[in-house]
Amino acid sequence: MREDGAIVVSIDPDDEASMEEMEALLMNLGYTKFRRMVQRRRRPDPSSYIGSGFCLRVAHVAAECGFRLVVVDGQLSPTQRRTLANLLKLEVWDRPYLIMKIFESRAYTAEAKLQVQLAAMKHEIPYLKGLGFQMSRAGGGIGTRGPGETEFERHRRKIARRVRSAEAKLEELRRRRSAQRERRKRLGIKTVALVGYTNSGKTTLLSKLSGDVDVKGADKLFATLDTLTRGVRLDDHRVVMFSDTVGFIRKLPVELVAAFRATLEEVAFADMVAMVIDGASREALDHIGVIDEVLDQIGAGDVRRVVLLNKMDIWDSGDEGFEVLSAVKARGFPVFPVSALTGQGIGDFLAWLSSVI
Numbered sequence: 001m002r003e004d005g006a007i008v009v010s011i012d013p014d015d016e017a018s019m020e021e022m023e024a025l026l027m028n029l030g031y032t033k034f035r036r037m038v039q040r041r042r043r044p045d046p047s048s049y050i051g052s053g054f055c056l057r058v059a060h061v062a063a064e065c066g067f068r069l070v071v072v073d074g075q076l077s078p079t080q081r082r083t084l085a086n087l088l089k090l091e092v093w094d095r096p097y098l099i100m101k102i103f104e105s106r107a108y109t110a111e112a113k114l115q116v117q118l119a120a121m122k123h124e125i126p127y128l129k130g131l132g133f134q135m136s137r138a139g140g141g142i143g144t145r146g147p148g149e150t151e152f153e154r155h156r157r158k159i160a161r162r163v164r165s166a167e168a169k170l171e172e173l174r175r176r177r178s179a180q181r182e183r184r185k186r187l188g189i190k191t192v193a194l195v196g197y198t199n200s201g202k203t204t205l206l207s208k209l210s211g212d213v214d215v216k217g218a219d220k221l222f223a224t225l226d227t228l229t230r231g232v233r234l235d236d237h238r239v240v241m242f243s244d245t246v247g248f249i250r251k252l253p254v255e256l257v258a259a260f261r262a263t264l265e266e267v268a269f270a271d272m273v274a275m276v277i278d279g280a281s282r283e284a285l286d287h288i289g290v291i292d293e294v295l296d297q298i299g300a301g302d303v304r305r306v307v308l309l310n311k312m313d314i315w316d317s318g319d320e321g322f323e324v325l326s327a328v329k330a331r332g333f334p335v336f337p338v339s340a341l342t343g344q345g346i347g348d349f350l351a352w353l354s355s356v357i
Helices: 016-027 052-065 078-088 095-106 110-139 147-186 202-210 254-259 261-268 284-297 319-330 346-356
Strands: 005-010 033-038 069-072 091-094 191-196 228-233 239-244 272-278 305-310 335-337
Touching: 005 016, 005 052, 016 033, 016 095, 033 052, 052 078, 069 078, 069 095, 078 091, 078 110, 091 095, 095 110, 095 254, 110 147, 110 254, 110 261, 147 261, 191 202, 191 261, 191 284, 202 228, 202 239, 202 346, 254 261, 272 284, 284 319, 305 319, 305 346, 319 335, 335 346
Parallel strands: 005 033, 005 069, 069 091, 191 239, 191 272, 272 305, 305 335
Antiparallel strands: 228 239
């Protein structure tokens, strides 16, 4: 079986952008070969997500290609994941699990690892319930406590203890972050949170804004999981603190949003949110919609916003970028075309910022 290939399954043939995103996520995990398989359905099959006949086709194609991984562009219930895996005799992931695998591969610091571990454990708990039912059948009769049920309960208690421990450590982190925010507030220091779709160039922009060459972006999804904060001097000599946060993506798993609460609260308590949009992406307007949803989800929906339309060194000569610029302006947001790479437009943005913050 191939270790570098996967079949991406969808029930929405019109959402090509989502399937492309799935493939990009898999590429960031080292997968290089893909087959897309789409079954048009109005709603997922409650038992197996896709129909049983289509399952047979997927299994046939997987055997033909030598792939052993199937990734569903959607969220599977415990029953659906278990049924699909049994029917296909292959490893089965869904979109939330794939995103969590990416986060796991990008977690380098103790804080990031702890947050990803908490999300993974909370994601696993519902699937344990189905596993517990299977294991309890080893006990034999109704009302008995067989060895299988005992093993399940032991595993569940172990995960529950680890969840409580992780939550306690992250709560302490939240308290420290809150104390830091209070100190900045007493000193009159303003804060701007850089938010955006993953790989939109936020970290590179922070480096250019602050002049800190040690802050380095990377051309990969979710390169930044830890908050980076740097001071940026405005034209009036005031210093504003800019924070780079974890990137957003469509259908960001709720477990990850909850686990990264301590990190994302920096956005909710900021004086301004700077939405960094990849102006060269044909999905730029959709990305703004995703960012709006996540900001509402984390309690930052009412924070004042500005849009930084990044990568103008790429889109400046094309019509698509100007269409995005016009569409963003029509929504009523202040918008500044910028280039994190060349520094174009950053001076205009900072001059405006010094007049409004």
